[in-house]
Amino acid sequence: MxxxxxxxxxxxxxxxxxxxxxxxxxxxxxxxxxxxxxxxxxxxxxxxxxxxxxxxxxxxxxxxxxxxxxxxxxxxxxxxxxxxxxxxxxxxxxxxxxxxxxxxxxxxxxxxxxxxxxxxxxQPLHQLIGANRSTGKTRPDQVDTYASLVRYSEPDQVAANVARACALGFGSIKLHEITAPAVAAARQAAGPDVAIMLDVNCPWTLNEALDMAGQLRPYNLAWLEEPVWPPEDHASLAIIRKRGGIPVAAGENAATLQQFRHLLEAGALDVVQPSPAKSGGVSGLCDVFALGNEFGVRVVPHSFYEGPGLLSAIQACAALSSDPLVEWRFFDTEARLYGEQIVPSGGKLRVPDGPGLGCDPDPEIIGRYRTD
Ligand SMILES: [Mg+2]
The missing domain is CATH 3.30.390.10 (Enolase-like, N-terminal domain)
Known part of the structure; x- marks a missing residue:
């Protein structure tokens, strides 16, 4: 072929x-x-x-x-x-x-x-890439998903959108805020039982990040994502992990298996986040899941997508993770590439079981929204 x-x-x-x-x-x-x-x-x-x-x-x-x-x-x-x-x-x-x-x-x-x-x-990919793995567990037909919110900055807007995600059944929500008042508003809107993660996208020096971690600690964050600039400053990530009192996540800006290995060897992460459309596709995901196993670090892919990048994350998590969690971009799009087949319900996404990625994009939607 x-x-x-x-x-x-x-x-x-x-x-x-x-x-x-x-x-x-x-x-x-x-x-x-x-x-x-x-x-x-x-x-x-x-x-x-x-x-x-x-x-x-x-x-x-x-x-x-x-x-x-x-x-x-x-x-x-x-x-x-x-x-x-x-x-x-x-x-x-x-x-x-x-x-x-x-x-x-x-x-x-x-x-x-x-x-x-x-x-x-x-075969669906979760079967194909999970084929050599004997966990004795049946593979899930759905995976937990978290709502990944854009940055709203205004605490009132943050609270309103966190409440919207909670009402839709998400038990985990990721913010992209960079201030303590915005995070406080999210925690207040979500209550104590919803997991809240915070992705800040590399804004701070090491000292600024340690200071912010201190301010953020009361809000019981499940992880703090990419706290320092530049993203490849793995040593500073490791220090924040040790002294910040909040689990640290990163990986969407690593590109090769060697860079992921350096991150884990540096002791920089509690959660590693390979991105299928950025760091080697499905092959890259499989490699990083194996690496995560080797180091005992949880793998939660970056999947701020709604196309095959998202399906890759769903399939790999269903096949390779013992506690799958998939990022769902919290956008209200005018149309969806997979129609209603891939839409979370009650904080979970169905693992599509068609061959390959599980389903194909709708040609009518592609025809309507393609740029040429
Ligand atoms: Mg991120």
């Missing part, structure tokens, strides 16, 4: 996020739409796989890597030997960076090839 074609498709779906006065603004530009880069890989046997490469404002760069650099090399390659192809791409392109758009592009192709592998065997 050979790769016959690779197509990149950008979709832009309008969304709202509660009463947010401003949406996220990474990459110097507000996110007015939920933008995703889908990667459609076709084989000479007719099987088609869907992947997703990160995403949002970096799409133009990721897309050119796939279309102009990777696709010409992948076409004609054996679609069923994913490890060999990924090894080859990593070696051929390492001088362009071991992270960023080159790695996002490879991640998207990797996810599509795993979708193809499952479809070729008629």
């Amino acid at each position: 050979k790769i016959a074609a690779i197509e990149t498709i950008e979709v832009r779906i309008p969304y709202t996020a509660g009463n947010a006065s401003q949406t996220s603004a990474w990459g110097g530009k507000e996110w007015l739409t939920a933008d995703a880069l889908l990667v459609k890989v076709s084989t000479d046997t007719g099987i088609v796989g869907w992947g997703e490469a990160f995403g949002y404002n970096v799409i133009p760069a990721t897309r050119v890597v796939i279309d102009q650099l990777l696709a010409p090399i992948c076409i004609g390659a054996d679609a069923s030997d994913i490890a060999a192809l990924m090894r080859d791409l990593q070696r051929k392109f390492h001088i362009f960076g071991r992270g960023g758009p080159v790695t996002y592009a490879m991640s998207g192709i990797d996810i599509a090839l795993w979708d193809i592998a499952g479809k070729a065997k008629g």
Whole structure:
């Protein structure tokens, strides 16, 4: 089975996020739409796989890597030997960076090839990648999910959206706030029994982070995510973990297995967060789950997506985690790539059991929201 074609498709779906006065603004530009880069890989046997490469404002760069650099090399390659192809791409392109758009592009192709592998065997990925694992446990048909909220900044807005997530049945909620009053408002709205995580996206020096950890400790956070700048300052993360009194999470900005290993060897993390569309696709998730086992560190993937990146996280968690938890982007999108098939209910997501990733994006939705 050979790769016959690779197509990149950008979709832009309008969304709202509660009463947010401003949406996220990474990459110097507000996110007015939920933008995703889908990667459609076709084989000479007719099987088609869907992947997703990160995403949002970096799409133009990721897309050119796939279309102009990777696709010409992948076409004609054996679609069923994913490890060999990924090894080859990593070696051929390492001088362009071991992270960023080159790695996002490879991640998207990797996810599509795993979708193809499952479809070729008629098995959902949680079965395929869990096949060598004998836990004696039956795999879950649903996984716990947490609502991942945008940054609202205003405590009243934070409280209103936390209350909205609680009313929808989420038992775990992640904030992207950076002040203690915003977190206090969330805790008050949620009550004592809802797990609250805080993702601050690398704002602080070590000393600032230790000071903030002190201010945040009363709110019983399940984890503090990416507290220091720069994200690869693993030594400072380890100090915050030791002295901050709050479990530490990170990983969405690590790109290679070696970087994840360094994080864990540094003793930096209680929770490691590989991102399927950024750090090696389904193959990357499998590697980091194995690493997490080796170090006894919980793996909770970053999946601020609604396409194949999200499905990869659901499938890998169902197959490889003893306490699966999947990130759900708390957006109200105008339309969903998978319709109503992948929508949380009571704080849980169904693990789709179709072959490969479990379901395909709706062609009608792609047709309506694609940018070209
Ligand atoms: Mg994060």
